[in-house]
Amino acid sequence: MTVYFIGAGPGAADLITVRGLRILQQAPVCVYAGSLIPRELLDACPADARLVDSAELTLDQIIEKLSCGKERDVARLHSGDPSIFSAVAEQMRRLDELGVPYEIVPGVPAFAAAAASLKRELTVPGVAQTVVLTRTSARATPMPQGEDLMTLGASRATMVLHLAVQRIDAVVGELLPNYGADCPVAVVACASRDDEVVLRGTLESIAGQVQEAGIKRTAVIVVGQALAASGFLDSHLYSAERDRACGAS
Template identity: 50%
Template sequence: MENKLYFIGAGPGDADLITVKGRKIIEEADVIIFAGSLVSKDHFEYCKETVEIHNSASMTLEEVIDVVKKSHSEGKKVVRLHTGDPAIYGAIKEQMDELDKLNIKYEVVPGVSSFTAAAAAIKKEFTLPSVSQTVILTRMEGRTPVPEKEDLERLAGIGASMALFLSVGMIEKVVEKLRRGYGRNVPVAVIQRATWGDEKYVTGTLDDIAEKVKEAKITKTAQILVGDFIDCDYDKSLLYDKTFSHEYRVAKDENTNN
């Protein structure tokens, strides 16, 4: 493994949902900086006994970079282990900028995001023909602001399938904005700790989801999925339609089956 930093997506929770590439790099790592309680410690079962592990939950950006800088200078192999996929709410851009200043090479290894894990948990497909062919990943504004043009109400007005990160603690405000944006009652599912051993979820609509979330005591580490894809009629895909031709298949005549 080359002497560079590896940003690795650990997946949504279940340690087996990391990529094969990510697992192999972890097995060879000398130093791992991981994202606190959001990353399963089961990953460490595959590490060398001599691995040095740092929990970034209590660390600042400067402290993280200091560990990387020192480890890199000692020729150690460093992994920055992020939850889900590091490209989504991973705050990796600011880390990469600092590494560029230090001329430290790095690579990003993608992972399974919690929004796809949440859809898997409730066995739904975001992109149903005639229903929605667009998925919006967003969040409710909190301590971290959201650009005005990306206000949740505006995005909901598009009518696409949506996955909301970091927002379940403000479920009432979320419902209020979604209701104004969609202009109608739509299906909603809230999935807490998708793929973890204590995974749980509730399904409903904008009319009752806030109350269901409270009753289930879901307060954090949850995805809010919104849209008709959760409960609707839909058209079947042309991809497997016997009357539809494409590069790999010639259409069959509906009447003759030839």
């Protein structure tokens, strides 16, 4: 028996990986993350597969579902990619204690889908070469010391905030001192889905736009000059002056 933690992608059913879909099509049990998983993916499971919605389950109950059938593989379907803000770490820790084998199948993260919708590269030559992926605490687990927005924003790197749109006013207040009121900002809700909403503005204007649009969840906030960069240098990657000899870096 193996538990497969599968990243289902940001919302559109066809953004799951080929590997993830193949495992899903063969798994006799699928434990999925509630309304965040498109129905089309659940329909890809075998007709007689057992489907378990984990939205209202505790961690102990989820582990029980993942480990109850020792002879059967289980697909554990998460939205986005398991590597960030997925609560996979504590599930793997419990499975380690139980001696249950598992594998991770990566997926398209929400921030990548948001960048695609914005038609923007988050790392632009001479403008931004670092992306900070973070969130705010609010009612969730407290942030570790030194990971507050004021500290993280000191570099003025491209910043992507998950699970933070419901605190947009506070987010703006914490980012203003480092980024400035005219810094470009975008909010992408339900990235890649049919009901996707894209807002573009500045730190000065974005909170009002979010409130007017009624966006309260399933959204990422992207902040930084990369969103509006135009007169930047071409990448060295394709430069005619670059040494293209075999093995050259």
